[in-house]
Amino acid sequence: MNKERVHRITVPTPFPVGDVHMYVIAGDRLTLVDAGVKTEEAWQQCIQRLGEIGYRPEDIEQIVITHHHPDHVGLLDYFPHAPIIGHPKADPFLRRDRSFMDKYVRFFEEFFSECGVDRRLFSQLSKEGRSLRYASRRAIDIAVTEGDAVPGLPRWRVIETPGHAQSHIALYREDDGLLIGGDHLLLHISPNPMMEPPAEGETERPKPLLQYNESLEKMLQYDIARSLNGHGDDATDIPALVRERLAKQRQRAERVLDMVKERPHTVFAVCQKLFPTAYEQELMLTMSETIGQLDYLEANGYVRKKQEDGHYIYEAAGVSVCG
Ligand SMILES: [Zn+2]
Secondary structure, eight states: OOOOOEEEEEEOOSSTTOOEEEEEEESSSEEEEOOOOSOHHHHHHHHHHHHHTTOOGGGOOEEEOSOOOHHHHGGGGGOTTSOEEEOGGGHHHHHOOHHHHHHHHHHHHHHHHHTTOOGGGGGHHHHGGGGGGGSOOOOOSEEOOTTOEETTEEEEEEEEOOSSSTTOEEEEETTTTEEEEETTTOSSSOOOOOOOOOOTTOOSOOOHHHHHHHHHHHGGGSOOSEEEESSSSOBOOHHHHHHHHHHHHHHHHHHHHHHHHHSOBOHHHHHHHHSTTHHHHOHHHHHHHHHHHHHHHHHTTSEEEEEETTEEEEEETTSOTTO
16 A cells, blocks of 8 residues: 655754654645744754755645644744644644633642642742743644544544643554654653643643543554654554553552551642652642642542642541541
8 A cells, every 4th residue: 555654853852851753744735743842953953854855844734733732833833834733722722812821820820729839939830931932823723633534644543642731632544553642652751741721611620640541541442553752762562651651650659649648748748749859940740740640549549638728638548537
């Protein structure tokens, strides 16, 4: 069968994760999947590598984004002619209009205060915006969700894989099991299940670690031969990767359960113990990881939470604290 070729383009990022990969699918429409970071260096490398595979930037006919994080959407501005295809939940993060950003900050101020976060760290919330200078500001032109075909790529289907981001999707080519997996199946690091506010029209906050675990298990339903990832090497043994990820996560949750068994904790108190130095600089990352483990323990009946003086306190479910 005549298959479209898939080419990899790798560009540097200023983030600790290092390089990010983009992919070019030479299908009915020349499609770029993900778009690096917005730096001159990334743009120059992108042009050079496109040239090596025989294309110019203006040849790109459409861009699919696997999720909305800055290291995947940075160069969108450099392809103004190309429509953007992605999950509808990526759209507000790409547009970043005032009312959305205000709501975002308000959500986290309230949520972090319920988690017992030291107020002096709230200024970090505006710093979160610093990474946005590496992102482009566009809108989703063509929204795709679970099971959709990608326009111009009839062999590829969209698989929703929420967890690392609410907007996360993977692209799957059924006839040979090739997956373009974004940050869902990274080989050497476990992607952080990032906290996000409830989406438009929803009232409950998402529980990203529970979603991530589900999205991992969902991968076992497909016969994936190879996952081309957003960072690092390709993944080939998906069942082994899924098992390893889930086992490591349970180990982390057990550590948290041991803390909570000793005495009830706020989310922030757990966070400080898990990440004694990193929490000050990386509040959003470390709190996302912490709340994820507590959500997992709560969903499985190991801990319960109660509200006390405006804070959530987590206690071990089997232990009667009041005697
Ligand atoms: Zn990401």
